[in-house]
Amino acid sequence: MDRPDLPLNALRVFEVAMRQGSFTKAATELRVTQAAVSHQIARLEDLLGTALFLRTSQGLVPTDEGRLLFPVLEHGFDAMAHVLDRLGGRRDVEVLKVGVNTTFALGWLVPRLASFRAAHPEIDLRISSNNNRVEILREGLDMAIRFGTGGWTGHDTIPLMEAPLSPLCAPEMASRLESPADLGRTVLLRSYRSAEWPGWFAVTGTPCPPVAGPVFDSSVALAELAASGAGAALLPVAMFEGHIRQGRLTQPFDATVSAGKYYLGWPSDRPAKGAMTTFAQWLSEQLPDLA
Structure with missing residues (x-):
């Protein structure tokens, strides 16, 4: 037939x-x-x-x-666009669309983008930030970086880095905190992951006080609120080192709790194009803990 x-x-x-x-x-x-x-x-x-x-x-x-x-059509149209770009004069440019958790984008990736562009001018990297909720296929992305435990159904993933959480707050508030129990007298700002504060208090051996502060889906928003003196936020310290250096935030206690890692992921059934492999390799060179 x-x-x-x-x-x-x-x-x-x-x-x-x-x-x-x-x-x-x-x-x-x-x-x-x-x-x-x-x-x-x-x-x-x-x-x-x-x-x-x-x-x-x-x-x-x-x-x-x-x-x-x-996936067959998606790959075919991408290949056609690449060839047409070459015929149109963009002979060495390959577009790579990556969705990135906003905290990771601002706290780690953005300061290093100039280095990536210098090393790989053949890749037109396009970043789409998100608050850790992303659908690669529906949003027209090639890859995504997000925070979690790694169980990303239908995707291949590689861990990028640990991001242990610890309370961060304005320096003036930190001056009033002598022990973890003192946090019970402050507003505890919360992410949508409700187990984080109880987990951190368990690490310190301190009973967790009632956690009734406002809930946010963005660590960046939590950091800004904490810096304004609105409360203490449990945040990935490595992503807010700039705030700490600037004196906007302080880490009053050394104790940390792990809630996951940052992962790079892409659909398992999608053929990996050259720019995807190059970007993953660049991340591995920048992040010595890449496993």
């Missing part, structure tokens, strides 16, 4: 819709109407003789056939 000729435009619409997880968002990226996206997908499904998406009350859910087709 002859394979039907598949229109390139419909394949491109499917790739974008799959990555965005929404016909509406795909239409916005492609600058067409949602109806046009739906029509192209229906046309492609008709030609293939199989459904690529299930339309549910929760939104689009890709079928097994859709999941099988997507």
Whole structure:
């Protein structure tokens, strides 16, 4: 049986819709109407003789056939764009899109980007910051760096560095803290990971006081609040050494607790392009603890 000729435009619409997880968002990226996206997908499904998406009350859910087709198309369109760039004069440039936890981006990566650009002018590195929640495929990224314990389903990961947590606060507040128990008289600013403060107090052998401070999903926001004197925040000290050097934050106690590591990850079923390998190698050279 002859394979039907598949229109390139419909394949491109499917790739974008799959990555965005929404016909509406795909239409916005492609600058067409949602109806046009739906029509192209229906046309492609008709030609293939199989459904690529299930339309549910929760939104689009890709079928097994859709999941099988997507990485092949994504890699193919990336390869086409690379060749077209070369034909257009950008012969040595490869775009690499990396999602980065904001704390890691500001506390470690950004100060070193000039070094990366100098060493690898052939790579157009594009950083998208996030608060540790990222979907690589849907956001059109190649890789991502985030904090956690490493169990990233469907992805290959490599650990980058430990980031033990310790209380940080404004110097004036630190002057009133003689023991961990004294933190019970301050506001304990919290991240969405509720076990962190109890874990740190357990390390010090001190009962954990009631933790009722505001909850934030950004360590950068917690650091700014702590520096303003609003309370003490449990933060990855290595990411805020600049604040400590500037006298904005102080670490009143040496005790630390581990809540995870920073990891570099990418989809397991995606062929690794050269820029991905180069970026991972550069990180390994910059981070001696890379394992």
